Amino acid sequence: MFEKILANVRENTPLVHNITNYVTVNDVANMVLACGGSPIMADDPKEVADITNICNALVINIGTLNERTIESMILAGQAANKVGIPVILDPVGAGASSLRTNTVYRLLNEVQFSVIRGNLSEIKTVHAGSGNTKGVDAAAEDVINEGNLDEMVQFAKMVSEQTRAVIAITGAIDIVANKDEAYVIRNGHPMMSKITGTGCMLTSVVAAYCGANPQEILKSTAAAVSAMGYCGELAHQKVEELNGGTSSFRTYLIDWMSKLDFTLLQGGMNIENR
Amino acid sequence: MFEKILANVRENTPLVHNITNYVTVNDVANMVLACGGSPIMADDPKEVADITNICNALVINIGTLNERTIESMILAGQAANKVGIPVILDPVGAGASSLRTNTVYRLLNEVQFSVIRGNLSEIKTVHAGSGNTKGVDAAAEDVINEGNLDEMVQFAKMVSEQTRAVIAITGAIDIVANKDEAYVIRNGHPMMSKITGTGCMLTSVVAAYCGANPQEILKSTAAAVSAMGYCGELAHQKVEELNGGTSSFRTYLIDWMSKLDFTLLQGGMNIENR
Amino acid sequence: MFEKILANVRENTPLVHNITNYVTVNDVANMVLACGGSPIMADDPKEVADITNICNALVINIGTLNERTIESMILAGQAANKVGIPVILDPVGAGASSLRTNTVYRLLNEVQFSVIRGNLSEIKTVHAGSGNTKGVDAAAEDVINEGNLDEMVQFAKMVSEQTRAVIAITGAIDIVANKDEAYVIRNGHPMMSKITGTGCMLTSVVAAYCGANPQEILKSTAAAVSAMGYCGELAHQKVEELNGGTSSFRTYLIDWMSKLDFTLLQGGMNIENR
Numbered sequence: 001m002f003e004k005i006l007a008n009v010r011e012n013t014p015l016v017h018n019i020t021n022y023v024t025v026n027d028v029a030n031m032v033l034a035c036g037g038s039p040i041m042a043d044d045p046k047e048v049a050d051i052t053n054i055c056n057a058l059v060i061n062i063g064t065l066n067e068r069t070i071e072s073m074i075l076a077g078q079a080a081n082k083v084g085i086p087v088i089l090d091p092v093g094a095g096a097s098s099l100r101t102n103t104v105y106r107l108l109n110e111v112q113f114s115v116i117r118g119n120l121s122e123i124k125t126v127h128a129g130s131g132n133t134k135g136v137d138a139a140a141e142d143v144i145n146e147g148n149l150d151e152m153v154q155f156a157k158m159v160s161e162q163t164r165a166v167i168a169i170t171g172a173i174d175i176v177a178n179k180d181e182a183y184v185i186r187n188g189h190p191m192m193s194k195i196t197g198t199g200c201m202l203t204s205v206v207a208a209y210c211g212a213n214p215q216e217i218l219k220s221t222a223a224a225v226s227a228m229g230y231c232g233e234l235a236h237q238k239v240e241e242l243n244g245g246t247s248s249f250r251t252y253l254i255d256w257m258s259k260l261d262f263t264l265l266q267g268g269m270n271i272e273n274r
Numbered sequence: 275m276f277e278k279i280l281a282n283v284r285e286n287t288p289l290v291h292n293i294t295n296y297v298t299v300n301d302v303a304n305m306v307l308a309c310g311g312s313p314i315m316a317d318d319p320k321e322v323a324d325i326t327n328i329c330n331a332l333v334i335n336i337g338t339l340n341e342r343t344i345e346s347m348i349l350a351g352q353a354a355n356k357v358g359i360p361v362i363l364d365p366v367g368a369g370a371s372s373l374r375t376n377t378v379y380r381l382l383n384e385v386q387f388s389v390i391r392g393n394l395s396e397i398k399t400v401h402a403g404s405g406n407t408k409g410v411d412a413a414a415e416d417v418i419n420e421g422n423l424d425e426m427v428q429f430a431k432m433v434s435e436q437t438r439a440v441i442a443i444t445g446a447i448d449i450v451a452n453k454d455e456a457y458v459i460r461n462g463h464p465m466m467s468k469i470t471g472t473g474c475m476l477t478s479v480v481a482a483y484c485g486a487n488p489q490e491i492l493k494s495t496a497a498a499v500s501a502m503g504y505c506g507e508l509a510h511q512k513v514e515e516l517n518g519g520t521s522s523f524r525t526y527l528i529d530w531m532s533k534l535d536f537t538l539l540q541g542g543m544n545i546e547n548r
Numbered sequence: 549m550f551e552k553i554l555a556n557v558r559e560n561t562p563l564v565h566n567i568t569n570y571v572t573v574n575d576v577a578n579m580v581l582a583c584g585g586s587p588i589m590a591d592d593p594k595e596v597a598d599i600t601n602i603c604n605a606l607v608i609n610i611g612t613l614n615e616r617t618i619e620s621m622i623l624a625g626q627a628a629n630k631v632g633i634p635v636i637l638d639p640v641g642a643g644a645s646s647l648r649t650n651t652v653y654r655l656l657n658e659v660q661f662s663v664i665r666g667n668l669s670e671i672k673t674v675h676a677g678s679g680n681t682k683g684v685d686a687a688a689e690d691v692i693n694e695g696n697l698d699e700m701v702q703f704a705k706m707v708s709e710q711t712r713a714v715i716a717i718t719g720a721i722d723i724v725a726n727k728d729e730a731y732v733i734r735n736g737h738p739m740m741s742k743i744t745g746t747g748c749m750l751t752s753v754v755a756a757y758c759g760a761n762p763q764e765i766l767k768s769t770a771a772a773v774s775a776m777g778y779c780g781e782l783a784h785q786k787v788e789e790l791n792g793g794t795s796s797f798r799t800y801l802i803d804w805m806s807k808l809d810f811t812l813l814q815g816g817m818n819i820e821n822r
Contacts, residue, residue: 022296022570023577023589029297029470034520039470041297042371044340050371066592066616068340097590097598194806196577196587245803246582255519258468296570303571303744308794313744315571316645318614324645342614529793532742 002269003262005213005223009036010261014056014211017080018204019043019073021063021092024197027250028061031201034258035227037208043069048076057085057211059204060111062103063092070103077111086114086210086217089165090203094118094125105129108163114210114217116159117168117203120144120152127159144173153182153274166221170202174229176222183222186270187229189236195250202228205257222271230268231256276543277536279487279497283310284535288330288485291354292478293317293347295337295366298471301524302335305475308532309501311482317343322350331359331485333478334385336377337366344377351385360388360484360491363439364477368392368399379403382437388484388491390433391442391477394418394426401433418447427456427548440495444476448503450496457496460544461503463510469524476502479531496545504542505530550817551810553761553771557584558809562604562759565628566752567591567621569611569640572745575798576609579749582806583775585756591617596624605633605759607752608659610651611640618651625659634662634758634765637713638751642666642673653677656711662758662765664707665716665751668692668700675707692721701730701822714769716754718747722777724770731770734818735777737784743798750776753805770819778816779804 014037020028025041032039042051045068052058058080060073080087089111094104107113108129116126121142144152152169156177160167169175174185192198205228209220235252242248288311294302299315306313316325319342326332332354334347354361363385368378381387382403390400394416418426426443430451434441443449448459466472479502483494509526516522562585568576573589580587590599593616600606606628608621628635637659642652655661656677664674668690692700700717704725708715717723722733740746753776757768783800790796 021589023573025297026300026470026574030521030524033468033470040367040370041295041338042367043338044373046341047371047373050373054370064589064591067594093588093590096588096602097595099592099595099598194581196574196581245800245806247578247799247802247806250578251521251525251799252519254521258519258521299571300574300744304795304798307742307744314641314644315569315612316641317612318647320615321645321647324647328644525795525799526793528795532793532795 001219002223005209005216005220006262006265008212009209012212013038014208015040015054016057016059016204016207016211017042017052017055017076018059018061019048019069019076020059020061020200023063024200027197028200028204030254031257032204032208034254035205035208037211039204043072045071045075048072049079052076052079053083055085057207058087059090059207060087060107061090061092061200061203062100063200065100065103073107074110077107081112086207086214087111088203088207088210089113089116090200091116091118091122091126094122101125101129113163113165115166115168115206115221116163117170117206119171120169123159123167123169126163144169144171144175149173149184153177153184156182166218168206168221168225170199170225174225176218176225178218181218182274184272184274185222185226185229187226187233187268189232191236191239191246191249192232194246226269226271227260227265230265231260233268275493276497279483279490279494280536280539282486283483286486287312288482289314289328290331290333290478290481290485291316291326291329291350292333292335293322293343293350294333294335294474297337298474301471302474302478304528305531306478306482308528309479309482311485313478317346319345319349322346323353326350326353327357329359331481332361333364333481334361334381335364335366335474335477336374337474339374339377347381348384351381355386360481360488361385362477362481362484363387363390364474365390365392365396365400368396375399375403387437387439389440389442389480389495390437391444391480393445394443397433397441397443400437418443418445418449423447423458427451427458430456440492442480442495442499444473444499448499450492450499452492455492456548458546458548459496459500459503461500461507461542463506465510465513465520465523466506468520500543500545501534501539504539505534507542549767550771553757553764553768554810554813556760557757560760561586562756563588563602564605564607564752564755564759565590565599565603565624566607566609567596567617567624568607568609568748571611572748575745576748576752578802579805580752580756582802583753583756585759587752591620593619593623596620597627600624600627601631603633605755606635607638607755608635608655609638609640609748609751610648611748613648613651621655622658625655629660634755634762635659636751636755636758637661637664638748639664639666639670639674642670649673649677661711661713663714663716663754663769664711665718665754667719668717671707671715671717674711692717692719692723697721697732701725701732704730714766716769716773718750718773722773724766724773726766729766730822732820732822733770733774733777735774735781735816737780739784739787739794739797740780742794774817774819775808775813778813779808781816
């Protein structure tokens with residue numbers, strides 16, 4: 001299945017509409033190209049529905065939201081729901097300001113997402129705003145580790161049930177879950193947190209994978225998370241070999257994604273089904 | 275002539291005002307510096323005329339246009355026309371949304387461009403909106419190849435006559451034409467389409483070349499297209515040698531432009547006059 | 549003292565709120581991470597105070613200002629003053645348009661800055677708008693060199709007295725001064741001016757250093773300027789060794805900052821107290 005998912009991305013070149021932040025947008029565009037997709041960025045309310053209508057997936061990333069682009073996010077999200085393409089939410093910094101938190105709640109109300117990807121803290125904010133807040137205590141810690149993994153898997157499944165979206169919580173250990181099933185992924189390297197944009201890039205890779213495999217949202221998301229993490233491991237190896245630093249790591253991360261096929265990924269992917 | 279054009283860029287450090295998109299703006303700025311120019315980005319209606327007035331060329335790139343910046347494009351374009359500096363249009367995604375198409379038509383009506391650079395599909399949209407649409411059928415295919423090259427050269431000359439701008443259609447084969455004369459350029463590498471921004475970067479290199487050589491718009495544009503393509507070839511060689519990927523390619527592309535002089539370019543430029 | 553300053557940055561991971569331009573924002577974020585800080589970008593008037601309130605320092609960089617973000621700069625600056633965290637101004641292009649110049653004057657009136665970092669021309673504009681313009685003639689040249697160094701040190705001290713901010717004038721030779729004391733720094737390499745963003749990156753490194761050492765604004769600023777310059781020297785060496793160009797230089801600049809500790813810096817820092 002994962003082999004087919006990767007092959008579909010390279011063969012179909014899914015077009016991904018990204019309404020995203022201006023901090024990491026260039027890396028996002030290059031990463032979408034590297035993984036086999038094609039990126040389009042457009043954020044004016046007057047054109048977002050037109051652009052979404054020609055795309056295979058939509059990313060809504062609130063990293064540098066403003067009043068104009070919030071409007072665009074709603075319009076594009078509703079257009080995507082109408083044509084039935086996957087919509088991926090990256091609730092960057094949800095919880096850090098009322099504007100971000102309230103925008104996430106508004107988006108959750110007015111748009112149906114296929115996948116929501118964030119760190120644990122952001123997903124907790126999503127959870128708190130998704131109506132029925134049963135079991136918020138289950139998510140009391142801010143890091144996923146082997147000790148709280150079962151609890152966190154249950155939490156992810158619960159948030160998926162609330163939002164009817166696949167939930168991807170990324171960190172040292174990653175969880176990708178729908179309400180019934182979860183993947184625990186142990187790929188990646190701590191250096192990924194020493195550059196900006198690994199989260200944003202991953203979200204748009206998820207969109208490319210889902211855009212090319214709209215019937216396999218859960219597995220496509222898991223494949224994207226593992227692929228990104230494994231590229232991080234390979235990039236770190238190269239940094240060590242060449243005595244580089246964090247900016248070289250960013251270059252190698254995208255490089256490896258541009259060279260990744262299933263044969264390569266298979267050698268490193270670390271996915272467990274729970 | 276090409277030797278003199280390159281020398282003038284390095285000697286005069288043309289100041290290029292870029293109203294451009296936030297996806298590729300950093301690469302554009304670094305590429306303008308690499309080719310010998312100096313970039314300025316400013317997009318607020320309250321300052322664009324001031325900035326244009328101290329510059330040697332203006333780029334209008336509609337990649338992530340919005341209502342505020344469309345206004346700025348018009349104001350800056352008219353200021354540039356008044357002082358007589360070259361204005362270069364990059365109609366990114368023209369045809370993909372009504373907002374983009376209509377903005378291109380408005381710009382063509384209210385600003386006189388020196389050069390318009392786009393892919394074939396974008397230039398067709400320019401053609402369709404430039405009034406007298408004689409011979410739109412001539413541009414039925416979306417790729418320039420050896421089979422339709424003569425036809426495409428005629429098409430470029432016709433669009434140049436309509437718009438009174440030099441037309442640069444870039445792809446696997448590039449055409450740069452005014453109404454009477456054309457250059458066919460066979461430089462470049464397919465990897466250029468695997469990173470974002472090669473088109474935007476080229477447009478701003480064209481602006482730097484034209485800004486330093488305002489009496490030689492056609493030849494300066496052809497030189498810029500060939501220089502960019504040849505840097506793409508050299509960058510690809512280095513990617514192969516060092517077993518890199520697409521992000522390394524981007525780095526090497528800018529690296530080579532920063533080292534390019536006429537002696538180096540002469541060894542690789544592939545320009546034919548038709 | 550410098551050793552302690554660097555150690556505090558790595559240990560405390562200061563959170564830096566950047567209201568900055570979209571040209572160099574990605575490099576700024578990666579450089580803040582590389583030096584040991586953590587960047588947040590947010591520029592909507594509805595959230596900037598919330599974000600500033602959770603941060604250790606605020607950067608106001610006017611590189612691509614617009615009406616909406618000018619409002620945000622004022623709001624965030626005042627919030628930062630209220631909670632007492634350092635506020636750093638980068639008056640990019642002050643003097644190039646009335647909008648920029650007037651915005652700088654408004655900012656100087658409504659916000660108390662801890663540090664103002666710019667090139668000589670920008671700092672002259674700051675000086676001209678800071679009320680009492682005694683001795684503007686002292687700043688008649690636009691480059692700091694050994695011949696006018698004493699005069700420039702006096703000028704920096706005077707502007708510091710006017711603005712009650714530490715003044716950092718960067719160029720071939722750098723000056724960091726308060727009204728009583730100055731550091732003259734001879735680190736750096738001319739290649740730093742061949743990429744975009746070295747000024748913006750430095751400003752945000754200053755913010756990270758000051759955010760982690762709020763009682764030592766003058767010395768923290770001097771340390772940041774020297775660290776950045778020395779990383780430029782090391783990056784240039786690597787470009788020479790590997791036969792790279794300007795884009796490789798950018799990568800190595802950030803790489804070196806990510807690897808910099810006091811032991812490394814000590815071997816290259818060139819700071820003189822005047």
